[in-house]
Amino acid sequence: MKLVIINYGAGNIKSIQFAFKRLGVDAVLSDSPEEIMAADKIIFPGVGEASSAMKMLDESGLDKLIPTLKQPVLGICLGMQLLCKSTEEGNTKGLGIFQTDVKRFSNDLKVPQMGWNVIKDLKSDLFSGIKENEYMYLIHSYYAEHCEETIAATDYGINYASALQHKNFYGVQFHPEKSSLAGERILQNFLEI
Amino acid sequence: MLTKRIIPCLDIKNGRTVKGVNFVDLRDAGDPVELAKQYADVGADELVFLDISATLEGRATTLEMVEHVAEQVNIPFTVGGGISSIEHVNDLLQCGADKVSINSSAVKRPELINELSNKFGSQCIVVAIDAKQIEEQWKVHLAGGSIPTDIDLFEWAKEVEERGAGEILFTSMNHDGTKNGFANKALAKLSSALNIPIIASGGAGDIQHFVDTFKKGKADAALAASVFHFGEIPISELKKELKNNNIEVRL
Numbered sequence: 001m002k003l004v005i006i007n008y009g010a011g012n013i014k015s016i017q018f019a020f021k022r023l024g025v026d027a028v029l030s031d032s033p034e035e036i037m038a039a040d041k042i043i044f045p046g047v048g049e050a051s052s053a054m055k056m057l058d059e060s061g062l063d064k065l066i067p068t069l070k071q072p073v074l075g076i077c078l079g080m081q082l083l084c085k086s087t088e089e090g091n092t093k094g095l096g097i098f099q100t101d102v103k104r105f106s107n108d109l110k111v112p113q114m115g116w117n118v119i120k121d122l123k124s125d126l127f128s129g130i131k132e133n134e135y136m137y138l139i140h141s142y143y144a145e146h147c148e149e150t151i152a153a154t155d156y157g158i159n160y161a162s163a164l165q166h167k168n169f170y171g172v173q174f175h176p177e178k179s180s181l182a183g184e185r186i187l188q189n190f191l192e193i
Numbered sequence: 194m195l196t197k198r199i200i201p202c203l204d205i206k207n208g209r210t211v212k213g214v215n216f217v218d219l220r221d222a223g224d225p226v227e228l229a230k231q232y233a234d235v236g237a238d239e240l241v242f243l244d245i246s247a248t249l250e251g252r253a254t255t256l257e258m259v260e261h262v263a264e265q266v267n268i269p270f271t272v273g274g275g276i277s278s279i280e281h282v283n284d285l286l287q288c289g290a291d292k293v294s295i296n297s298s299a300v301k302r303p304e305l306i307n308e309l310s311n312k313f314g315s316q317c318i319v320v321a322i323d324a325k326q327i328e329e330q331w332k333v334h335l336a337g338g339s340i341p342t343d344i345d346l347f348e349w350a351k352e353v354e355e356r357g358a359g360e361i362l363f364t365s366m367n368h369d370g371t372k373n374g375f376a377n378k379a380l381a382k383l384s385s386a387l388n389i390p391i392i393a394s395g396g397a398g399d400i401q402h403f404v405d406t407f408k409k410g411k412a413d414a415a416l417a418a419s420v421f422h423f424g425e426i427p428i429s430e431l432k433k434e435l436k437n438n439n440i441e442v443r444l
Contacts, residue, residue: 012317014289018264048314107388110413112316112359114390116238116443117195135196135443137269139316139359156195178269178291180233 001191003027004039006066008056013045016076019177023188033065041191042071046078050102050142051090053078067095072193073169080164080171081142089142098164098171100147109157112141117154119162119174124151126163126170128189134182136162136174144173196441197407198238198414199428200392201421203228205244205274208254226261232421233268235428238443240266241294241362241416244274256288263289271319273362277302282309286317294319294362297335300342300349303356310357319392320358322350324379325366331379338366346379347386354387361387362416364394372398372420380410392416400426400434407440 003020005013007029020027027043030036044066046053057063066073066083075083084094087102094102105111118133136154143160146153152163154173164171170190176183204211209223229240242262244255252275259272272285273294282293299306299320310318323338324331324346331346350361363383365376375396384391390413393406397417403426406412420426432442 012286012289012291014260014287015263015291018289019267021264022267047316109388110390111388112390113195114316114360115195115198115414141316175269178267180267184267 001025002038002040003043003191004030004036004041005043005045006036006062007031008053008060008062012047015175016043016045016177019184019187020191023184023191025191031060031062033061036062036065037069040071041193042069042073044073044075044079044083046076046080046082048078049090050078050081050087050092054082054090054092054094057082063095067097070168072190074190075169075171076177077140077173077175080173081144083164083169083171084144087142097166097169098144098147098149099166100145100149100161100164102142102144104142106157112139113156114139116179117156117174119152119154121153122151124163124165124170125193126151126165126172126186126189129185130182130189136172136176136179136183138162138174140173144171194441196238196443197412197435198392199236199403199431199442200239200241200414200416201232201237201428202241202243202394202416202418203422204418205242205255205258206246207248207251208258211245225258226265229262229266229270232428233266236432236443237268237421237428239268239414240270242270242272242274243294244272246275256284259285259288259290273319273321277305279308279312282313286313292317292319292360294321296321296323299353300333300335300344303352306353306356306358310359315357315359318358319360319362320353321362321364322346322353323364323366326376326379334366338364338369347382350383350387354389358389360390360392362392362394365396368396369394371396374398374402375406375410375412375415377406377410380406380412384411384413390414397426400431403431403435404438404440407435408438
């Protein structure tokens with residue numbers, strides 16, 4: 001199993017690497033197109049601001065590479081959002097894998113949503129062994145609207161897509177690497193896809 | 194629904210837990226990693242490590258500790274204490290801390306909040322505020338509460354939010370250590386005035402205090418140290434009781 005975490009300078013990837021290490025898998029951090037293309041599984045992380053993250057992808061040419069990948073790819077948090085068509089954060093165009101847009105939470109709510117919330121209406125192998133209404137850890141100010149590719153939903157003021165899947169591309173808004181045993185199970189499921 | 198968070202706080206000096214900890218089944222009560230794992234297992238939602246090391250060597254050891262915690266603990270954690278530079282924050286995040294908490298350095302140079310949230314994202318920048326109520330006025334205090342300032346708590350909290358903090362950790366010095374409950378009136382005022390999450394700190398003594406701080410204080414999370422470390426309030430029991438009081442928690 002060759003697992004690569006795409007390293008484009010966005011956020012805390014150490015936690016993801018450590019989570020896989022707890023599962024007994026060494027994840028390689030890489031920004032090399034060759035190494036990414038040769039991987040069996042790919043993690044597309046992201047923490048921080050969308051337009052600057054997109055700029056970093058653009059500068060490295062990874063924005064062209066990622067949509068061509070054929071192996072299972074898991075976008076986490078901002079990584080998932082960047083796989084959508086667009087995001088309101090910094091008026092950023094996304095990679096367009098998921099046919100949905102990312103909007104900002106209403107100011108009637110505490111923003112960012114920070115903490116543990118439940119995921120429900122689960123429909124994907126990614127959630128094998130995960131019960132409905134399982135708790136996941138989330139920190140985000142923007143959310144993906146529902147679309148046909150929704151594979152999990154969460155309520156925060158609005159009901160939104162907390163996970164998406166299109167062919168080999170998976171995206172989760174929550175942080176499985178920080179979501180206790182259930183989160184680790186989701187990462188294990190991804191390894192077994 | 195988003196749940197209310199329960200956050201044990203650990204004081205760290207030279208990479209070791211300092212405050213007396215009397216926790217079940219610990220081989221080494223001074224080992225922050227082991228303690229953190231225990232807390233994660235019993236249902237803590239997050240952890241805060243407060244570095245009280247006074248020396249550079251001590252801080253370097255804390256950095257190593259942060260990496261060990263990130264390696265072995267599967268819930269989020271915040272590191273605070275003596276952080277005043279972008280480099281220091283970068284080091285902590287690179288070692289695997291999920292959030293950092295700044296306090297006095299932000300009061301001395303408020304631009305630091307903007308710089309940190311622009312560089313790392315507001316989601317990982319917590320601003321801790323220690324305040325004391327003196328004749329109806331809540332005044333911000335520095336250096337672990339030892340230096341009074343003339344700054345009003347509510348004005349400062351608003352500025353902190355506007356400058357890009359993702360969360361506020363508010364400690365009432367009038368309540369801290371008393372075990373008489375949290376500063377719910379001030380907390381409720383903060384929570385209604387601001388649009389970012391507020392962590393209540395200072396005063397936890399029994400389970401009812403947590404119920405009150407979520408209901409009356411409108412806090413998003415509650416932090417405590419000794420009641421957890423000495424097993425006075427087992428976290429699993431606390432969360433069950435919160436649930437019985439119709440407060441959403443992760444069980």
